Amino acid sequence: MQKKVGAVKKISTQVVPVVGIAKSVELELLSTMKKLGVVRSESYNKLGSISHWGLDWKKAYPEVRDFRKPESLGLPSKLMEWTVSDVAKTITAQQAASIEAVIKKIYKRFPGKENQKIRKDISKQLKTSAFLDNPLLHRLVRKEFQRGHYWVKNQVVYQQGGYSCKRLSRYTYQLELAGIRRGKRNKLIVRSNRNIKGQIRLIYNSLLARFEIHFLVNHGTAEIPPERRAIGVDKGYTEAFYDSDGQAHGKNLGKIATIKSVRVAWPFGHRICAKNRNRGKLWAIHRKLEKIDPAKSARILKNNLSRKTENSRYRRDQSELRAIIGAASKSLFKGESLRIFAEDLTQPIKNKRQSKAMSRKLNSWMKGEMRYSLQKWANWTGSVVTEVQPSYTSQIDSFSGTLLGARIGDSFIRFNGVVLQADHNAAKNILARGTDQGISRFMTRVEVQAVLLRRTARFLEGMDLTLADAVKLGWLDRKHAKTQAFKELLTGM
Secondary structure, eight states, X not given: OOOOOOEEEEEEEEEEEEEEEOHHHHHHHHHHHHHHHHHHHHHHHHHSXXXXXTXXXXXXXXXXXXXXXXXXXXXXXXXXXXXXXXXXXXXXXXXXXXXXXXXXXXXXXXXXXXXXXXXXXXXXXXXSGGGGGOHHHHHHHHHHSOOOOOOOOSEEEEXXXXXXXXXXXXXEEEEEEEOSSTTOEEEEEEEOSSOXXXXXXXXXXXXXXXXXXXXXXXXXXXXXXXXXEEEEXXXXXXXXXXXXXXXXXXXXXXXXXXXXXXXXXXXXXXXHHHHHHHHHHHHHXXXXXXXXXXXXXXXXXXXXXOSHHHHHHHHHHHHHHHHHHHHHHHHHHTTOOEEEEEEOOOSOOOXXXXXXXXXXXXXXXXXXXXXXXXXXXXXXXXXEEEEEOOTTTTSSBXXXXXXXXXXXXXXXXOTTSOXXXXXXXXXXXXXXXXXXXXXXTTXXXXXXXXXXXXXXXXXXXXXXXXXXXXXXXXXXXXGGGGSHHHHHHHHHO
């Protein structure tokens, strides 16, 4: 029997609606949210600077209390403290994201094994304020970590001691929340399928015009084996994921995303395009009637030019796509603890001119949701997700590891005429790149291309051929012949 080592908690956020609330309580909560919005804004302005780099959220409240007392806003000290701590945690997460972005730039500036020590020292400096003495790091951090503004004025954070939860019926609970006045608690009726405990967040959802409770739910633990099976995952538009075992997950994603974003049963074919054309005509009529017939102009603006229906439709569409991606992630892991290698698709697509229809399709391609869903299910199963450099993963022959061959639609045709499933081929390349010592995650596309061309040249040498011969035979794409690496390899031969 396989020995189990360690365990991980299965945690997710649950959102439950408030179904019963008195008008006086509603007014008090909205007023409290507005006051705490001032606290959030000032806290973010104070703590979100470079001078508070490496901030400890537990020590944030005294810093803010020095210039903003809770009595000045008529707030209880605990409510303000919990809000400041929440802002400090947000800033800490922003700093971590900035560090990752800076490290990417450092890897590009100092590539190769010879600069490994430099990269390691720089990474250590970024963890503390020591980077302030390094002009390069200071400049990069200031570029990535810019002080923003906090506009959140619709939520209150409560710790366990700030509320109590009582069950009324099978799916109904009563929450008593700490109010403005000492000893007075605000009562809410919540529809939920489980008891509410731990830190909660009361949010007023303006789109749905209702209050909601957000809280973490522990669904148990997952055991972690001593060794995880490694697989590569190709993220796509047609299917959400295609793994290196040859299985497709989320097969209907592309079809449904296309229907939602571009085509439906519409006379002009493109629903969004036709709708926006008609809206443009209505806007012209509205502006023309502003002076001639203000009443009719106002009616058009109110009844025909709002975004309420379209926004509602957009939310429904996004929910459906998220459900497909979530089911695809669940199908990928199957409750198993894995080592996942996936593409790093966080960088925007640059220097690519495409039609508006294609742009709409790519906008509906939820790359961020795919990444989040993979990480969520990895946390639930005790898996590890490692992102790799995505360049040319779809253009490499997974059998030879070279650039010989071509991808046409859903097929990858090898130089010897053998046809492979393109996404399966890409997933195998991603799996291989996860353990590739020659290609790191932060290398540029040009550097990756140079490495792959060298490997292709070595492979062709065994067949007594050159890169130029491969181009003539149609095995190698002509675009590679224009690169500096290709010319240097030909000269060297």
